Amino acid sequence: MAARTGAEYKAGLKDDRVVYLGDGKVDVANDPRLAGSIDGMAGYFDWQHTYADECLIPDPERSGEKMNVSLMLPKNAEDLAIRHRGLERLSRYSNGMLGRTPDYVNVVLSGHTARADIWARGKPEGYERLKKFHREVIEGDLSMTHTIVHANIDKSVGDLAGMNTDLTLRVVGRNENGIIVRGGKVLATLGPLADELYVYSSAPIPSGGEDYALIFSIPVNTKGVIQICRDHYGTGASVQDAPFSSRFDEQDAFVIFDDVEVPYERVFCEGDLNVYNNLNQGVSPGNTLQQTAIRAMVKLEFAYDLCSSILKVSNSLARPDAAEMLGEIHAYLTLTRSAIVAAEARAHDWGAGAFFPHRDLSVLRCVMPGWMTRVNQIIRAIGSHNLLCTPSLALFENPEIGDVLRKYLPGAAGMSAEQRASIMRTAWDFAGSALGSRIELYEMFYLTSQGRARIGDHMVAQRDGEWGQVREFLAKSGAMPNVDWK
Numbered sequence: 001m002a003a004r005t006g007a008e009y010k011a012g013l014k015d016d017r018v019v020y021l022g023d024g025k026v027d028v029a030n031d032p033r034l035a036g037s038i039d040g041m042a043g044y045f046d047w048q049h050t051y052a053d054e055c056l057i058p059d060p061e062r063s064g065e066k067m068n069v070s071l072m073l074p075k076n077a078e079d080l081a082i083r084h085r086g087l088e089r090l091s092r093y094s095n096g097m098l099g100r101t102p103d104y105v106n107v108v109l110s111g112h113t114a115r116a117d118i119w120a121r122g123k124p125e126g127y128e129r130l131k132k133f134h135r136e137v138i139e140g141d142l143s144m145t146h147t148i149v150h151a152n153i154d155k156s157v158g159d160l161a162g163m164n165t166d167l168t169l170r171v172v173g174r175n176e177n178g179i180i181v182r183g184g185k186v187l188a189t190l191g192p193l194a195d196e197l198y199v200y201s202s203a204p205i206p207s208g209g210e211d212y213a214l215i216f217s218i219p220v221n222t223k224g225v226i227q228i229c230r231d232h233y234g235t236g237a238s239v240q241d242a243p244f245s246s247r248f249d250e251q252d253a254f255v256i257f258d259d260v261e262v263p264y265e266r267v268f269c270e271g272d273l274n275v276y277n278n279l280n281q282g283v284s285p286g287n288t289l290q291q292t293a294i295r296a297m298v299k300l301e302f303a304y305d306l307c308s309s310i311l312k313v314s315n316s317l318a319r320p321d322a323a324e325m326l327g328e329i330h331a332y333l334t335l336t337r338s339a340i341v342a343a344e345a346r347a348h349d350w351g352a353g354a355f356f357p358h359r360d361l362s363v364l365r366c367v368m369p370g371w372m373t374r375v376n377q378i379i380r381a382i383g384s385h386n387l388l389c390t391p392s393l394a395l396f397e398n399p400e401i402g403d404v405l406r407k408y409l410p411g412a413a414g415m416s417a418e419q420r421a422s423i424m425r426t427a428w429d430f431a432g433s434a435l436g437s438r439i440e441l442y443e444m445f446y447l448t449s450q451g452r453a454r455i456g457d458h459m460v461a462q463r464d465g466e467w468g469q470v471r472e473f474l475a476k477s478g479a480m481p482n483v484d485w486k
C-alpha cells in the first residue's frame, strides 16, 4: 500500500480494539462521539495527498511508490530541508492543534532506525526486527502513537519501587511466540484512533531493572491491550462553530497491558540497558524535536494572527497594552523559528550517518510549555467577554433573530457580526473550550514537564563543563587570589 487516503485510514479502524469511554466499551469506528475526530484524522491523511509535493517522497525501496516524508532516514542537510518542508505542511493541517499526527512518532521511529550504532550495543536481532517494522510502517502508512511514561503513582520512591513496582510495565512470562508483558503506561494520545502503540524508553532504568527495559510495538487491537479514555472533548458541533473541537480531539487514553503477548518479531529491546538507556537521548533532542518545534512554530504563527484578528474586532490593534502582548507572542514565534534554523544549520552526523539537527533545539522543552500557557492567557485577556458573545453561525440564518444579531453584535471598523462571531468562536475553541484546555495541558507535559526538562539541561551543562567563567574572571582580574573551589 502507498501513502494512505483518509478513507483507507478509516477502514483500518474497524477491528476489535478494546477502548473504554464514558461508562462503557466503545466500537471506535462507529461510535458517534468519536466520528468528528476520526474524520479530522482522516482529513490529515487526505492532506498528505493534497500537498503531495511536500508531504510525500519517493520510497527508496519500492520504485514508483510514495511514502510520508516523516519516515525518511535523514542523511544530509538536503534531507533535513525536505523533511522540514513536509513537517511544516503537515502541521498546517490543524495549525499545530493536533499534537500527535502520525508524523510525530514516524520521526521518532525513523530516528531510532537511523541510530544503528546504538542498537549495535545490544542483541543484533533487535535491530533487524526494528528495521523490518520501520518498513512495515512505510508500506502500510500506519498511524502510530507512543506510550512511554511509566504509570508510577508514588513519587516519593522510584519508578521500580514500592507500589510502583506492580504498576510499571514489565515482562512476566514468555512462550514460543513472544514475551508476556503486564503493567500500565501514561498516556497514549491518539491511542484509540491509532493503528500501533510504540513503547520505548523515557527515563533510564538502573541495573537490576532489566525486566522493565522494553522497546516494542504492537497493533492497538492486540489481545490484552485496554485503553481507558478521558472524556471526549469533540463536541459534535459544526466546523464553523467549533473549528477545532469538531475535528481535532486526538483522544488520550491510559493504557493497560493485561498480560499481552508481544510477538518476538516485534520485540526490539528486552533487557539491554545499554540500548534502552541511550536510545532516546541519542535521538530525541535533535531529531524528534525537529518535528515538535516545527509544529510549535506553526501554532505560534497561528496564535499571533488569531490575536491580531481578536483585536481587529474591537479596533484595538494599536492599543499599547494589547500591542505589547502581541509583541510577546511574536517574540516566542521568532525565537522558535530561529532555534529551528540554528539547529538545522548546525546539524551533524549523530552516529551511523544519522543526520539530525543540533541538540540545542531541545532547549525549547524548557520554555515552550510556559509560552503556550501564556498565549492562552493572552487570548483570554484580549478577548474578554467577546469570547462569549458568540452566537452559533447557524443562528444568523434564523429569520427571527438574524438581523437583530447583525445589528447588536457587529465588529468594529466595518467587520460583520458573522466575522466577529467566527473569530471569537475560533479563539474560544483554541484557548477556552474543554479541548483548548486539554491542549494546553498537552503542551505542558507531552515532552515531560518543564521542570524536569530544566533540571535535565542543567545537569547536562554541568557535566559538559559549561562553567568556570567566574573563576577565570576573578583569577585574571586579580580580584581573588585563590579561586580553586569545586
Ligand SMILES: Cc1cc2nc3c(=O)[nH]c(=O)nc-3n(C[C@H](O)[C@H](O)[C@H](O)COP(=O)(O)OP(=O)(O)OC[C@H]3O[C@@H](n4cnc5c(N)ncnc54)[C@H](O)[C@@H]3O)c2cc1C
Binding pocket: 145, 146, 147, 148, 149, 186, 187, 188, 189, 190, 252, 438, 441, 442, 443, 445, 446, 447, 448, 449, 450, 451, 452, 455
Ligand atoms: C494531554 C497529555 C498527553 C500526553 N500524551 C502522552 C503520550 O501520548 N505518550 C506518553 O508516553 N506520555 C504522554 N503524556 C504523559 C506525559 O509524558 C507525562 O504526563 C509527563 O511526563 C509528566 O509526567 P509527571 O506527572 O510524572 O510529571 P512530573 O515531571 O513529575 O511533573 C509534575 C509537576 O512536578 C514538577 N516537578 C517535577 N519534578 C520536579 C522536581 N524535581 N522539582 C520540582 N518540581 C518538579 C513539574 O514541573 C510539574 O509541575 C501526556 C500527558 C498529557 C498531559
